[in-house]
Amino acid sequence: MTPTEATVAEDALLSVRDLRVSFPGKGRRAPRAEVLKGVSLDIRPGETLGLVGESGSGKTTIGRAVLGLVPVDSGTVTFAGERIDRAGRARRRELGRDLQVVFQDPYTSLNPSLTVGDTLAEPLLGHGMSAKQARDRVGDLLARVHLPADAAARLPREFSGGQRQRVAIARALALRPRLVICDEPVSALDLTTRRTVLDLFLEIQEETGVAYLFVTHDLSVVRFMSHRVAVIHHGNIVETGDARALTTEPRHDYTRALLLSAPVADVDRQRRRREAARRLVGPPAADERPAGG
Numbered sequence: 047m048t049p050t051e052a053t054v055a056e057d058a059l060l061s062v063r064d065l066r067v068s069f070p071g072k073g074r075r076a077p078r079a080e081v082l083k084g085v086s087l088d089i090r091p092g093e094t095l096g097l098v099g100e101s102g103s104g105k106t107t108i109g110r111a112v113l114g115l116v117p118v119d120s121g122t123v124t125f126a127g128e129r130i131d132r133a134g135r136a137r138r139r140e141l142g143r144d145l146q147v148v149f150q151d152p153y154t155s156l157n158p159s160l161t162v163g164d165t166l167a168e169p170l171l172g173h174g175m176s177a178k179q180a181r182d183r184v185g186d187l188l189a190r191v192h193l194p195a196d197a198a199a200r201l202p203r204e205f206s207g208g209q210r211q212r213v214a215i216a217r218a219l220a221l222r223p224r225l226v227i228c229d230e231p232v233s234a235l236d237l238t239t240r241r242t243v244l245d246l247f248l249e250i251q252e253e254t255g256v257a258y259l260f261v262t263h264d265l266s267v268v269r270f271m272s273h274r275v276a277v278i279h280h281g282n283i284v285e286t287g288d289a290r291a292l293t294t295e296p297r298h299d300y301t302r303a304l305l306l307s308a309p310v311a312d313v314d315r316q317r318r319r320r321e322a323a324r325r326l327v328g329p330p331a332a333d334e335r336p337a338g339g
């Protein structure tokens with residue numbers, strides 16, 4: 047069954063169907079900007095679906111719509127068998143137990159005035175744990191993300207970007223969610239730190255069976271992380287498939303162009319690949335051009 051069919055896949059943890067989201071246009075009379083134009087995708091329990099596409103294609107908006115952070119014009123979002131696209135505030139809070147998010151920027155996603163211990167305890171206390179239970183769980187979570195126990199007493203500013211992202215991951219995992227939306231979670235990190243944080247995501251998945259919607263524009267990251275990949279272009283999913291097959295035998299021209307745009311070491315080869323990509327789908331959007339290019 048393809049996700050474009052109207053039916054919700056029975057074995058899916060998350061099913062998105064024909065999702066449309068628009069935002070007010072820029073000028074007073076400008077029409078609304080359609081950002082998602084009928085997006086459908088499925089994520090099964092324990093699975094990672096990579097979501098790739100160029101800047102502005104609508105990746106973050108999909109995640110935000112699933113989390114209820116932007117209103118949807120039409121379409122459905124079904125999580126664990128329940129329609130959640132019109133869920134109210136109280137239900138959304140409860141859903142926070144099963145549905146979590148890790149954002150891109152570990153420098154702005156943590157409250158700078160809360161210690162790491164309080165940051166991790168907050169969702170636990172908010173969902174009915176006693177102070178003692180929360181303290182124990184905070185200790186477990188820090189160990190889980192390979193941070194020392196004394197990290198609990200320190201403030202985010204005392205940590206590096208990679209360590210802060212570990213705290214953000216620990217916070218997302220605190221309530222043992224079934225799905226985590228990971229929105230470019232390693233793109234603000236340097237290359238070595240990136241790898242250790244990606245390994246941590248994989249380790250946690252193996253251990254807990256959590257599913258990820260893994261948003262990125264980096265194809266090497268998506269190949270490393272995902273079971274399946276969905277490619278988004280101008281608010282439409284143009285291709286979905288097994289991660290290896292899609293990145294070696296893409297069916298859609300846009301996916302081919304995306305693969306050709308991935309950086310390679312040789313500058314002449316790079317130039318030829320960019321030309322080939324241009325022939326497939328035209329010039330890149332202004333914000334996709336390398337600085338000075």
Ligand SMILES: Nc1ncnc2c1ncn2[C@@H]1O[C@H](COP(=O)(O)OP(=O)(O)OP(=O)(O)O)[C@@H](O)[C@H]1O
Pocket residue numbers: 069070081099100101102103104105106107108263
């Ligand atoms: N709250 C908003 N109000 C108005 N326009 C918005 C809003 N959120 C997103 N957009 C617009 O929607 C489009 C898609 O944005 P989105 O952040 O989903 O893209 P993206 O694929 O995640 O891009 P990037 O890789 O750069 O993060 C962009 O043109 C963006 O400017």
